[in-house]
Amino acid sequence: MIxxxxxxxxxxxxxxxxxxxxxxxxxxxxxMIFVNGLYGLVLVVLFVVFGAPDVALSMLVVTTVxxxxxxxxxxxxxxxxx
Amino acid sequence: xSFLPYAIAAWICLVGLYGIVTSRNLIHLAVCLxxxxxxxxxxxxxxxxxxxGGPPIFxxxxxxxxxVDPVVQALTLxxxxxxxxxxxxxxxxxxxxxxxxxxxxPDEMGELSG
Amino acid sequence: xxxxxxxxxxxxAGAALGALLLWAYAxxxxxxxxxxxxxxxxxxxxxxxxxxxxxxxxxxxxxxGFDTLGEEYILFAAVVGVVLLLRGxxxxxxxxxxxxxxxxxxxxxxxVGGVAxxxxxxxxxxxxxxxxxxxGGVVVAAGLLLLYLAVGYRAWSAAGDERHLxxxxxxxxxxxxxxxxVALAIGxxxxxxxxxxxxxxxxxxxxxxxxxxxxxxxxxxxANLVLYSEFxxxxxxxxxxxxx
Numbered sequence: 245m246i247x248x249x250x251x252x253x254x255x256x257x258x259x260x261x262x263x264x265x266x267x268x269x270x271x272x273x274x275x276m277i278f279v280n281g282l283y284g285l286v287l288v289v290l291f292v293v294f295g296a297p298d299v300a301l302s303m304l305v306v307t308t309v310x311x312x313x314x315x316x317x318x319x320x321x322x323x324x325x326x
Numbered sequence: 327x328s329f330l331p332y333a334i335a336a337w338i339c340l341v342g343l344y345g346i347v348t349s350r351n352l353i354h355l356a357v358c359l360x361x362x363x364x365x366x367x368x369x370x371x372x373x374x375x376x377x378x379g380g381p382p383i384f385x386x387x388x389x390x391x392x393x394v395d396p397v398v399q400a401l402t403l404x405x406x407x408x409x410x411x412x413x414x415x416x417x418x419x420x421x422x423x424x425x426x427x428x429x430x431x432p433d434e435m436g437e438l439s440g
Numbered sequence: 441x442x443x444x445x446x447x448x449x450x451x452x453a454g455a456a457l458g459a460l461l462l463w464a465y466a467x468x469x470x471x472x473x474x475x476x477x478x479x480x481x482x483x484x485x486x487x488x489x490x491x492x493x494x495x496x497x498x499x500x501x502x503x504x505g506f507d508t509l510g511e512e513y514i515l516f517a518a519v520v521g522v523v524l525l526l527r528g529x530x531x532x533x534x535x536x537x538x539x540x541x542x543x544x545x546x547x548x549x550x551x552v553g554g555v556a557x558x559x560x561x562x563x564x565x566x567x568x569x570x571x572x573x574x575x576g577g578v579v580v581a582a583g584l585l586l587l588y589l590a591v592g593y594r595a596w597s598a599a600g601d602e603r604h605l606x607x608x609x610x611x612x613x614x615x616x617x618x619x620x621x622v623a624l625a626i627g628x629x630x631x632x633x634x635x636x637x638x639x640x641x642x643x644x645x646x647x648x649x650x651x652x653x654x655x656x657x658x659x660x661x662x663a664n665l666v667l668y669s670e671f672x673x674x675x676x677x678x679x680x681x682x683x684x
Contacts, residue, residue: 257334260368264338264361268345273353280357287364294371295381295394297570298496301562302403303367305575309582310410310664311360317671318353318417322424328470336461340454347450348443369465374479377472382479382495384487385568385641393495395479396486400499404511407574407660411518414667418525421674433443 256290263287273319277312284311331372339365352420352430356413363409367402374398490633490647491640497572501656502649505631509616512659516613519663526670527602538592548590555583563657567646573653577660585668593676600669605662612659619651 263283270276284307291300342362349355374395380387382396424430441449469475482495482503492498500508539545559579566572588596620631628634631652638644646653 254330257331261334261337264341264364267361268341268358271350271354273351273357276354276357280360283361283364287367290368291371294375295379296371296399296402296496297381297383298494298572298575299367299371299399299403299406301570301575302406302578305578305582306406306410309585310578310667311413313585313668314410314414314417314671315353315357317675318421321421321674322353322430328472329466331471332465332468333462336458336465339461340458343454343457344450348447372471373468374474375472376474376479379474381570382483383493383570384483384495385493389487390484393479393483395474395476396482396495396499397478397504399496400504400508403496403572404500404508404574407578408511408515408518410578411515411522411663411667414671415518415521415525418522418670422525 253290253293256286256293259286260290273315277315277319280315281307281312284308331368331375335365335369335372337365338362338368350431350433352423352432353417355432356416356420359416360409360413363405367406370398370402487640490649491636491638491645492567492649493641493645494567494569494572496570497566497653498646498649500572500574501566501652502633502646505620505649505652508652508656509620509631512613512616512656515663516609516659519609519666522667522670526674538594539590545591548586551590552583552586555586556580557583559583559661563653564643566653567650568641568643573656574660577657578664580657580661581664581668584665588668588672593672596672597669600665600672602666602669605666605669608658609662609666612655612657612662615655615658616652619648619655623648 260283263279263286267276267280267283270279284303288300288304288307291297291303339362342358342360342365345358345361346355349358371394374397376392376394379392379394382393382399384391384393420430423435427435429435482499486492486495486498486503490498490502492502539548556579559576559582561576562571562579563573563576566576584599585596587599623632623634624630626634633646634648636647638647638650
C-alpha cells in the first residue's frame with residue numbers, strides 16, 4: 245500500500261508545484277478565480293493522499309464556494325465602478 | 327525523494343510572494359497571498375506524514391494502526407476556514423481603497439496619506 | 441521605486457529566503473519519518489480516553505480546544521472587520537432578479553435542504569468520521585447560498601438577514617467560551633472535557649467537546665452567511681442602480 249501510494253503523492257505534488265505559478269501568472273482576476281479553483285482541487289487531492297480527509301473536506305468547500313464567491317463579487321464591484 | 331514535499335512547499339511560498347510583489351491588482355494580490363498561505367498547509371502535512379500511515383481516524387480501524395499526525399491536520403483545517411474570512415477582509419479593504427482612490431493598482435495609488 | 445528595481449530586489453531577497461527555507465527544511469526529519477511524539481500519543485489515547493474515533497477533531501475541539509478558540513476569534517474579528525467596512529455603504533435595495541426556470545427553482549430548493557443536511561451531518565458525526573464544526577458550518581452556509589443561485593435574491597435575503605445572523609454569530613462565538621467557563625465554575629480547568637466520553641463511534645461521543653463542536657459550527661456557518669450577505673449586497677445594489 246505504501247509503495248503504491250508514493251508515486252501518486254509525487255504526481256499530485258508536481259501538479260501543485262505547477263498549479264501555484266499558474267494561479268499567480270494569471271493576471272486577469274476573473275480567469276484567476278477559475279485557475280485558483282483548479283489549484284484548490286489539486287490541493288484537495290493532495291490532502292487526501294497525505295492521509296488528511298478532514299483537511300481535504302475543509303479545502304473542498306472553501307475552494308468551490310467561498311473563495312469564488314467573494315472574489316467574483318469584488319471583481320464585479322470594481323468593474324461596475326469603472 | 328523524501329525532500330520533495332518540503333522543496334515544493336518552499337517553491338509555492340516563493341511563487342506566491344513573487345505574485346504579491348509584481349501584482350498590479352489588489353484582488354490578484356489577495357489571491358497570491360492565499361497561494362503563499364497554501365504552502366504552509368503542504369509543509370505542515372508533510373511534517374506530520376508517517377510512512378504507510380492512514381488517516382488518524384479509527385472508525386472501523388483497529389487502534390494502534392499506523393496513522394499520520396492529527397495535530398498538524400487540526401491546525402491546517404481550521405486555518406483553511408479562517409483564511410476565507412481573512413481574504414474577504416482584504417477584499418473589503420481593496421473595495422474601500424477603490425472607493426477612495428478610484429484604482430486597485432498598487433502602483434497607481436501614489437503616496438499614502440494619513 | 442521602479443517596477444524593474446522592485447523585481448530586482450525581490451529576486452535577490454527571494455533567492456535568499458528560498459535558500460534559508462531549504463536549509464531549514466533540510467534539518468527536518470525526512471518526509472514520512474515523523475518522529476512524534478504528540479501525534480503517536482494522541483492516536484493511541486484519543487479513542488480509549490475521550491471516546492472519539494476521529495482524532496483530528498478530538499485534537500481540534502478537545503485537546504487543543506483553547507487554540508481553536510483563538511482561531512475562532514480570528515474568524516470572528518475578520519468578519520466584524522468586513523461588516524464595518526461594507527455594511528451601510530450601499531443602501532439595501534431589492535434587485536428583483538430571480539430565476540425563472542421552474543426546474544432550476546424546484547431542484548435548487550430541494551438541494552438547499554440536501555446540502556444543509558449534509559453540513560449538519562458532518563457536524564454531528566465530526567467525532568466519528570471526517571467532518572466537524574468548521575467544515576460542516578461552511579457546508580451549511582453554502583447550502584443556504586443556493587437559495588440565491590437557484591431561486592433569487594429575495595429568497596436569499598430571508599436567510600441572509602443580518603437581524604438573525606448577527607445574534608447567531610455571537611451565540612456561536614460566546615457559546616464556545618461558555619462551555620469553557622462552565623468547566624471553570626465546577627472547579628475544572630478552562631474547556632476541560634466534562635460529561636464523560638459517551639459511546640465512541642456514535643453521535644453521542646465526545647462529551648462536552650461536542651458542545652464546543654456545535655458552537656464552532658454555529659459560529660462558522662453564521663460568519664460565512666454574514667460574509668456572503670455583505671458581499672452579495674455589494675453586487676446586487678450596483679446592478680439595481682444600473683437598471684434603474
